[in-house]
Amino acid sequence: MSNGAEVKEYAVGLRWRDLDNQGHVYHGTFLTLLDEARTAFLADLGFENPSAYVLARLEIDYLRELTIDPPAIAARFIVCAVGNSSIELVEEIASRNEICAKSRSVVVLWDATGRKSRALTEQERARVESLRIENEGRS
Numbered sequence: 001m002s003n004g005a006e007v008k009e010y011a012v013g014l015r016w017r018d019l020d021n022q023g024h025v026y027h028g029t030f031l032t033l034l035d036e037a038r039t040a041f042l043a044d045l046g047f048e049n050p051s052a053y054v055l056a057r058l059e060i061d062y063l064r065e066l067t068i069d070p071p072a073i074a075a076r077f078i079v080c081a082v083g084n085s086s087i088e089l090v091e092e093i094a095s096r097n098e099i100c101a102k103s104r105s106v107v108v109l110w111d112a113t114g115r116k117s118r119a120l121t122e123q124e125r126a127r128v129e130s131l132r133i134e135n136e137g138r139s
Helices: 027-044 122-129
Strands: 008-013 053-062 072-082 086-095 098-111
Touching: 008 027, 027 053, 027 072, 027 086, 027 098, 072 122
Parallel strands: none
Antiparallel strands: 008 072, 053 098, 072 086, 086 098
C-alpha cells in the first residue's frame, strides 16, 4: 500500500454484533470500521472537529473474509489528493496482516452550522499535505 508514503494505521475492535449468519463481518460493517478509524485519523491530524465530515465518494473492494478472530482489525490510510475542502484517501482493512478490503474515499469537511462544505484551514492543509503521496495510482 505504501509506495513510500506515510501509512497511518489504527486498530478498531470487532463486536459479536458485527457478524452475519455465516460468522463473517457483515459487509456494511466494513464501512463503519473505516468511518471510526477515519475519524481517529483526522483527530490525530489535529482537526478541531474530526467527525465533521461527509463522504462524497466511497468505493470498496472486498478481498477476503473477515472474522472476529482476532477481535480487532487494522485500518490503514494514505492521503493521495487534497482539495479546497476535500481529502482523497486510499484505505485498507487488514486482519492477521492480510488485506481483507481496499477502499478509496473522498472526505469533504463539513460546516454543520452552515450545512455546507468548509475549506481546510492552513494548519489542516499543512498537516494533510505532509502525508500526501505523489502520483498514487488507483487501488
